[in-house]
Amino acid sequence: MTCGWQSASSVAFTSPAIDHDCQRHKTSRPNRTTHQSIMDSASVSPETMQQLQNMSPQEKQQLNQFIQGENQKAQIQGVVHSLTDTCFRKCITGKITSGGLDRSEQPCMQNCVDRYMDANMTVIKHLEQMRSM
Template sequence: MDSLSTGNVDLTKLSDRDKQELQQFVVNESQKARIQGSIHSLTDICFRKCVPSKISSGKLDKYEEPCMQNCVDRFLDANHVVLKQLETLRTSS
């Protein structure tokens, strides 16, 4: 089996359109995986910051909930600033 074959499908026999669709599918799945990884990291960081002790009930307490919301908001704000800066750099070059 060559490097372009996978299982029972010979990728060299796909039409150009099918190859393009497959490539776009792989790109989309990769983006989903990166987003899920970011969400997992964000959850971990904010949880460690805002829930320092053992969980005593099924809900966040009155201090933990606003801390988590603020942590997520700051993360999103920071990402927004970075994206705006990258867009500015991209359009100026």
């Protein structure tokens, strides 16, 4: 989980659930680079640590970019999961009898997704305004 140290592009995938988890666990911004923090929390062999230390600055930058990309993918997957769960619980109230949505469920799901995205965009705009102050 990343809390408060996402790149500007990854803020677009921030959700209230992520922020809540960060506050609940009182996670703070790491002082070191992302890959160093991951290495600290993972079980890494001495050989792997030596290889990481021997990497060129360009290789370290590429590794950091890869890790940031993977973090962003995980955030997107988390938001999609949260959106799916929230809208499914709200809109699919009856017994599932076919492979598709019935007439009342389909507009409910579309409206739920639209409102979720609207709320997310409002939060993003607010965070960007706060960041520019």
